[in-house]
Amino acid sequence: MDIINEILSSNILPYVLLGYAISILVVVIMIVLENRNPLKTISWVLVLLLLPGLGFILYIFFGQNFRKEKIIARKGLRNHHRLNNLAYSQISQLTHGSLGDNETARQPTGIVRLLLNNSSSLVTTGNEVTFLNNGKDKFEALLRELKNARHFIHLEYYIFAEDRIGNEVKKILKEKASRGVEVRLIVDDVGSWELKRSFFEEMRNAGVEVYSFLQVRFPLLTSKVNYRNHRKIVVIDGHIGFIGGYNIADRYKEGDAKTYGIWRDTHIMIQGDAVNSLQSIFLTDWYFVSRTELTDPKYFPASQPVSNKVMQIVPSGPDSDWPAIMMGIFHTITSARDYLYIATPYFLPSESVLFALKTAALSGVDVRIIIPEKSDAFITLLCSRSYIREMLEAGVQIYFYQKGFLHAKTVVADDKISIVGSANMDFRSFEQNFEATAFIYDKGAAQEMKATFFKDQSDSEIILLPEWIDRPYIEKVKESFARLFSPLL
Structure with missing residues (x-):
């Protein structure tokens, strides 16, 4: 002083x-x-x-903007080089109309080509998808498949808490490692900041390979704290995969009755060729944290068709040339002709996505968006609310989820495309975080996701324009001021 x-x-x-x-x-x-x-x-x-x-x-x-410098340099990685070659081959086949069987050929080629070009996201066939729309189903499926693992387990989570469910997962991983199963775990250093050093020592002593992603330690803090690994990926024996919005923590299974009520989220379990795409993402991230490139063919086992679902697993983040997931969602919005239903915990769309949503609604597409009435991030909630009036004026139907905290990140359109993954509808997920999202091209999957949306809609309250306009002026001021900072959140 x-x-x-x-x-x-x-x-x-x-x-x-x-x-x-x-x-x-x-x-x-x-x-x-x-x-x-x-x-x-x-x-x-x-x-x-x-x-x-x-x-x-x-x-x-x-x-600071590090996208151009590529926080994770993938050039030179053999797995990534192989992925690019396969993507180029599929683009060529699309051009000549010879990509796979009739089921594959019937998929919307515009978005397929886009995701092949912007992120080398391979078109995979013969997949089965199981939707997991509550914590009980998600963790029962995950624990069951972890216990059945025979060769390797690869996990990547933004949040891994050392609570009841976290300790249950940890126990299984340690047991599997002791029996010779290869177990690798990546946790984000900021998302899992409560994990103590003893957690990592205990896991490593049991034979589990575990790393923090982009550790935040001074003086390297300034280049890492803003770019987080928000992915939630599990690959088991190359045949079972998980992706979606659930992290590993009790609140994802049991909710938080004191604050938010139930935790409503969406995850999927995948069987089929798409699991290899999840594996490619994990192994790229694994190389970054461990400086070890895993190229053994055993990590990409051949699989027989399990069903007939066609899908692409799309990664996006500071390691990519394009905001691939945002571009895929933008294409889905602009291509919708009948309906477009979106569930997202945070609604801070980029200007292009915002304009596309309003254009779709004004063109007669049935556009509906569900966001939570309560949020775990107050400023983000204010920002989300600042977009509601212009959405309503364009004809978009907006709903506030009432039953708890809606954390699902889903899009479904025209009974053709279903999108589920880790990416929120906000600037951070589109531009800064490392994310992974599944684009599913299947009528049955789309209808199942649409039915889930309608169930969430029944647990929500519709927002009417006259009532929204006739709110206390101070609320509008707070929302408008918060929106100034929305590109930074």
């Missing part, structure tokens, strides 16, 4: 203020020269100007 008083009363104060002003000006120029989305550029400039000192620190920690 004495030092601050001396500065304020001395002749050096003007020089301190001048130095700070120059620093802010330099940062603003850097942001502008990066040619980012203008909305994000303006948001960061506002943060720097309205929050002196704090804004500069926030930018250093959260604002």
